[in-house]
Amino acid sequence: MNEAALKPAAGASALLTADDVVAAARRIAGAVVRTPTFHSQTLSAITGAEIYLKFENHQFTAAYKERGALNAMLQLSDEQRAKGVIAASAGNHSQGLSYHGTRLGIPVTIVMPKTTPVVKVMQTEAVGGKVVLEGESFDEASAHARKLETELGLTFVHPFDDPQVAAGQGTVALEMLEDVPDLEVLAIPVGGGGLASGMGTIARALRPDIKLIGVEAELYPSMYNLLKQADCPIGGDTLAEGIAVFEPGKFTSQVLGDLLDDFVLVNEHQIERALALLLQIEKTVVEGAGAAGLAAVIANPELFAGGKVGIVLSGGNIDTRLLANVLLRDLARSGRAARLRLVLADRPGSLFRVSKVFYDHNVNIIEIVHQRVFTSLPAKGLATEIECEARDAVQLDALITALRAEGFEVSMMESR
Structure with missing residues (x-):
């Protein structure tokens, strides 16, 4: 790292400086994984930009959140360390704080809503955190954490709205620019900021001409609304739960107001597509928030075309059942998997005729379901649902055309 190259950012906020990030990098060096930044030839070809991926899903707790949590804890006084820290979080911050708190001998208490999935509680406890379940919502859990902070004399470590935490997170970009000094654009996931x-x-500071693009989930555009003076609705079930924030940080919003060149929103289909591509092409598992940067590049090619784009894969903590569902949905959208509904006569040989068409077009049948009772068809009618696997959408469309040519009524059970 060439520290002499550091220059004050245009419009830089005194709330957070490049020196703060450099100091954080020295502080946490050796205690977090120095994750790689790799060029992706295939994703570059797909997007029309030169894509460089920062694999923060390779951290011990599978997320960048360790950096900020550790940087904050390393600046505690001896008295604060002895009493311990507290946070309200049901996500990656809770694990990063618990893991490094345990390493440093600092007691960590995490308050989570009672509705938190058991797996998240277990993951936090597995790395040494003490979990307190309180309230039905995150706001209620956060209020209880603040109450315990006062009652027990603990130090509250905010998941994002804290200069020490933000400085630690900034070391992600410091490493990226050490590895690829001529990056031209960063696509950065934004939740709390x-x-x-x-x-x-x-x-x-390192590259005054670099473009900084914030990326937020379309269902949770809280920072987008604030900085763009928009009024988009907030709420819903998003795959990118790591950046699903109702209220952006007060400190972080002041910093980002002077920094970001642009801000884009990505929808659920775009996030799912990016997540599936990362697994299929890079063989790496990311959570929804971790796929947001790539989703933005795919959805907004005009912003990134031809540029050297840095994307942080911010985390890899995703439920395996959810991951499987996302991958299957992606197969369906790309035409490689489908569930077809056929209406045929309930007589010998009907299913054989159908199967022969599948055979002739080399489309694999995964499952067949007959429905004779719960249907509005005539008594001699038969509804058959066939789940199948094709090479691509072209092969699937040819199969459907051939089935109709044989006289079968065919419809898709899921839209592509």
């Missing part, structure tokens, strides 16, 4: 504040601050 801690990662984008830290990354943007150091990136703008």
Whole structure:
């Protein structure tokens, strides 16, 4: 790292400086994984930009959140360390804080809503955190954490709205620019804004001409609304739960207001597509928030075309059943998997005729379901649902055309 190259960012906020990020990098060195930044030839060809991926899903707790949590804890006084820290989180912050707190001998208490999935509670406890379940919502859990902070004399470590936390997260971009000094654009996931504040601050100092693009889930455009003076609705079930924030940070919003060149929203289909591509092409598992940067590049090619684009894969903590569902949905959208509904006469040989068409077109049948009772068809009618696997959409369309040519009524059970 060439520290002499550091320059104050244009419009830089005194709330967070490049020196803060550099100091954080020295502080946490050796205690977090120095994750790689790799060029992706295939994703570059798909997107029309030169894509460089930062694999923060390779951290011990599978997320960048360790960096900020550790940087904050390393600046505690001896008295604060002895009493311990507390946070309200049901996500990656809770694991990063618990893991490094245990390493440093600092007691960590995490308050989670009672509705938190058991697996998240177990993951936090597995790395040494003490979990307190309180309230039906995150706001209620956070209020209880603040109450315990006062009652027990604990130090509250905010998941994003804290300069020390944001400085730690900024070390992600510091490493990226050490590995690829001529990056031209960063596509940064934004929830509360801690990662984008830290990354943007150091990136703008090292490369004043770099473009900084914030990326938020379309269902949770809280920072987007604030900075763009928009009024998009907020709420819903998003795959990108790691950046699903109702209220953006007060400190981080001030920093990002001076930093970001643009801000884009990505929808659920775009996030799912990016997640599936990362698994299929890069053989790496990311959570929804971790796929947001790539989703933005795919959805907004005009913003990134031809540029050297840095994307942080911010985390890899995703439920395996959810991951399987996302991959299957992607197969269906791409035409490689489908569930077809056929109406045929309930007589010998009907299913054989159908199967022969599948055989002739080399489409694999995965499952067949007959329905004779719960249907509005005549008594001699038969509804058959066939789940199948094709090479691509062209092969699937040819199969459907051939089935109809044989006189079968065919419809898709899921839209592509």
